[in-house]
Amino acid sequence: MRLVSMIAVFAVMGGVAMAQSPSTSEKLGINSALGIAPATQDFVTEAANSGEFEIQSSKLALDRGDQVSKTFAEQMITDHQKVGSQLKALVQSKNIKVTIPDGVSSSQQSMLDKLKSLKGADFDKKYRDDQYSGHKSTLALFERYAKSGDNPDLKQWAEQTAPALQRHLKMAQELNGSASN
Structure with a gap:
């Protein structure tokens, strides 16, 4: 009840x-x-924002993280730049009437600002926690859109992209389990 x-x-x-x-x-x-399922504009906005957050936070990790975080960060930058390019190309080629944001959401900016204030083990812990929670919510977003989204092209792309996000989530979970140096 x-x-x-x-x-x-x-x-x-x-x-x-x-x-x-x-x-x-x-x-x-x-x-x-x-x-x-999110509306198409919501899906595109959240997908683009989360990808940009992964890139920006991972660039910070290249400067401030331990070697384990740096290795993970390199992979996140490469993969999320590719996914962001795919999203832009798909929207443009299929003439999907949405706006793709350039940056991150205000809450993600706050998370980045917090990361910028940390160093050493504190940075690694926060970065790793953010990676896990971010990938968990992004995977759920993609799965919901893949299941019930209203744009067939984006729906198919979400379905094709979800397995990579699942791998990222597993990597982030393992990253959280590794010892900080």
Whole structure:
């Protein structure tokens, strides 16, 4: 009964949030909690933002991280630059009417600012935690869009990209289990 009440509250909040901004329910995690696919613009925005966060945070790791973090960071930069290029090319070639953001979200910028203030083991711990949580939420985003997204080309791309994100999540989980130096 309590679960039904929570779902009803999320549904009402989602309706209110949708009236305010098309991406609010996605940003608040309501869509994710209910297993609802994001709108196409929300998917593209969140996919681009998360990829850019991976690149920027991993560039910091190349400067501040231990060798284990640096090795992981190199892979993240390479892979997420490739995925970002694929997204831009797909949107352009299929003339999908969305805007691809250039940077990160405000919450991701706060995370980057926090990382910039850390060094040594504190940096590695925060970087590794961010990588795990970021890949977990990004994988869920891609899986929801692949299952129920409304643009067939993006839906197929999300489905094709999800296994790489699953590998990244597993790598991030292993990274979190390794000892910091």
